[in-house]
Amino acid sequence: MSIEIANAQPGVSLPAIRFGPITRQMLALFAGASGDHNPAHIDIDFAKQAGLDDVFVHGLLLAAPMIRVATDWAGLNRLETTSVRFLSVTPVGAEMLCEGRVEERFEEDGTAKLRISLSSTIKDGPTNLSGEAIVTVA
């Protein structure tokens, strides 16, 4: 894996990760695991009272597999920064494809680094998250 990173150039695609379909059980368990108890994600009565059709998925549940595209490939220890932007609401049942691509190789403070673009797309649906990761090469 480190040889792959050492030689990685712009255009290289990282191995994709599939996540889901996201079930109501996963939302309930993620609420407990993450500490985000917002009822909009787990209580359909609350969601309907708030004018929604249904509960929707926590942003950070979706962010995790997208970030994992970068850490599975580069290793947690090489991850310097990662950012996530939430583009659309994700419904229960969504299956996601999380992808990453090396966009740039650059040097900062004497260290070679890669800028990786990340995205997550709902199967037969829109791109729900976008993001970026900066990893060190060494």
Next chain:
Amino acid sequence: MEKRYERLFDRTTAGREIIAPSYPVERGRIAFLCSIIGETNPIHTDEQAARAAGYPGIVAPPTFAQVIDQESTRIAERRGEQTVLELIGGDLRYMLHGIEKYIFHGYMLAGDELGVRQQVIGFDEKKGGALEMARLRTVIESPERGVVMKVDRTVIHRLPEIAQ
């Protein structure tokens, strides 16, 4: 007639910092989070695997920073201490998440008691005031190793229009 919006964030809080309750990082909580998000890397559940990867022990995955933030806030609420969302005037009825950025300076280790500081960086608005944004930063710190992570996030209000 131009639309006007009722501002909710208290913009005088820019530059403020709250020392939030510290959070004890536990193996079980790390394992629970990993099981739901599909993270199977053994450095998050197995001491030997973590050491083989160069860490002193089991480490948390990146989004564990949310657990620290949420639980520190819950402890603050239980103690009757002001949370950062209360400080800035956050209103859950109108609130959306914007960008979330994680900056890593080190690792979060099972067994750590991590300090949490909540900072109000500043405020912006968009769409003629229909959206107002608060830029917040959570600094997560190990007493032994220094700052391990920073989380920069933008919290957005979709503001109610003032009836004219």
